[in-house]
Structure formats: structure tokens, C-alpha cells
Amino acid sequence: MGARLDDLARSFARHLRAEGRAERTVVLYGMSVRMFSQWLEAQGRPPVVDELTRAAIREWLAGLADTREPGTVRTRYRGMFRFCGWCVDEGELAENPMRTLKQPEASLKPVPVLRDEELTALLRNCASRSFADRRDEAMIRLLLDCGVRVSELCGLRVTDVDLDGGSAIVRGKGAKVRAVYFGARTTRAVDRYLRARATHRWAHLDALFLTQRGALTPDGARDRIGARGRAAGIEALHPHRFRHTFAHDFLAAGGQERDLKRLAGWTSDVMLERYGASAADARAKAAAQRLKRGDRV
Numbered sequence: 001m002g003a004r005l006d007d008l009a010r011s012f013a014r015h016l017r018a019e020g021r022a023e024r025t026v027v028l029y030g031m032s033v034r035m036f037s038q039w040l041e042a043q044g045r046p047p048v049v050d051e052l053t054r055a056a057i058r059e060w061l062a063g064l065a066d067t068r069e070p071g072t073v074r075t076r077y078r079g080m081f082r083f084c085g086w087c088v089d090e091g092e093l094a095e096n097p098m099r100t101l102k103q104p105e106a107s108l109k110p111v112p113v114l115r116d117e118e119l120t121a122l123l124r125n126c127a128s129r130s131f132a133d134r135r136d137e138a139m140i141r142l143l144l145d146c147g148v149r150v151s152e153l154c155g156l157r158v159t160d161v162d163l164d165g166g167s168a169i170v171r172g173k174g175a176k177v178r179a180v181y182f183g184a185r186t187t188r189a190v191d192r193y194l195r196a197r198a199t200h201r202w203a204h205l206d207a208l209f210l211t212q213r214g215a216l217t218p219d220g221a222r223d224r225i226g227a228r229g230r231a232a233g234i235e236a237l238h239p240h241r242f243r244h245t246f247a248h249d250f251l252a253a254g255g256q257e258r259d260l261k262r263l264a265g266w267t268s269d270v271m272l273e274r275y276g277a278s279a280a281d282a283r284a285k286a287a288a289q290r291l292k293r294g295d296r297v
Helices: 005-018 024-044 056-067 070-089 116-124 132-144 150-156 185-199 218-231 240-252 255-262 270-290
Strands: 169-170 177-181
Touching: 005 070, 024 056, 024 070, 056 070, 056 169, 116 132, 132 150, 132 177, 132 185, 132 218, 132 240, 150 169, 150 218, 177 255, 218 270, 240 255
Parallel strands: none
Antiparallel strands: 169 177
């Protein structure tokens, strides 16, 4: 029957970490294997390598497509494809059962962006001089101006930020390093936060953003952004929505797609198309309204 998939998944995770893959990638790829194993068990089949067949994986993906977003199905496909390829390299499989299995197409429906009145409400909610307000305003403005991932935000060190240059160095997926840039109001917010940070009990740590327990974690940042959103009347606000807004604003203002791809740290055009869809819709709407033939006759 071959090795159990959960045992192989642990070895696969070690392989990905040795390759320098981001921990989020390791988790997502491992989730694909775990979900497939759970599906096998629900079918009364053993979760072993012998069950890694083209027919089984196709049936599993088809079932996911009935209940999950297309982008989620695509993520599950990628994780399982990499796992099957690794199994071939390690001699656990003779060939990749997904070699001729077509990758699901992800929907390019526009992602939600933050409106100006929502951003204003968020920032007003950080108007006091408390440490938490100074920190959260700096976080919100960096997310908005730079479009960084929450893991990149929390990975920032004090020495990564150049206030005079209006820039910061972030470490993205796969340990890739890139520069991001921010405006004068974000510079002011970060400067205010750094002055408050200087007297914090954990000020000796390298991490830029601190809590009462130490360095701010991605989960902690998600909690803070969610709380700020609720206080401002924005339900289910998460850090990634700022990334959507950043991409929308950049393209809507006439920015070049290749520049956005570099600033956002994307290696795939798929993500560029997804995040740029809302800006494309906005440009199309403006053009249609401007060019209405019926209004000229």
C-alpha cells in the first residue's frame, strides 16, 4: 500500500524548508496533502501513497470546486502538484499522476478595496498619543502605502526603515528582499511611533513593531487590524485588504504593471491580474462614461 501520506507530508515540509520556502507556503502545501488524505478517509480509502492517482485527485478537486472559491481550488492544486513531484523525485511514485491534469482556472473577479471614508475612519480611530494608537497608525499607513504582506510588515526591523529616504527593506516569500516606498504622512506616523517605541520595555528588540509581550506576530497584526476595523465600522477587515487597495490605487493612478509587480514582490502575472482587476474595472467604467456616444448626438 506504500507509505502513509501524513508521514510523507512531514518529510515534504522539511524539504520545502531546506529549499528556503516561506513558512506560509509550507503550511499551504501541507494543507493540500492533509485535505486530500481526509477526503480519502471519508471515501473509506486508506490515506497512502498508492491512492495518489490521477482519477482520485481529479475527483477530489472536482468536489472542492463545488464548495470552494476557484482561487482556493487552484491553491490546493498547486500544493498537491508540488507534493506529487517531490514523491517522484524521492522514489515514492514512478510518475507524477498530475502531469496531464489541467490546472483549474482562478476567477479574476475584482477584490474589495478600501474607500477613502473607510480609511479616514480607521485613522481617526488612532488619533490619541497612546503607544497602541501610534503603533497601529504606523502599521495601517505602511500597509496602505507599501502594499506589503502581513508577514513582511511584522518582519520589519528598526534598521530596515529609512525615514529620510521614505523607504524600507522587506523580506518576502522565498527570502527575497525588495525595497518599498512610502509618503510624507506615513513617514511622520512611523517617526512618531519610533519615538514612543524608544521608551517601551521591549525597545531593545530588533523588531519594528512591538506589543506588551514582545515582537508583534502576523496573527497579532491581524487581530489589531480587525479590531481597528470594527471600531471604524468596517467588518472583517484584514491586512491583505490593504494590499488589494495598494494595487488598485497604483494602477488606477496610471502606474505600470511591471513596476507594481516589482513593488509587490510578485513572481506570477496571475496575482497581478487578480489584484489589478478592480482598477481595470474602474478605468473601463471611467472610459465608458467619458466616451458615451449617445450623449453627443
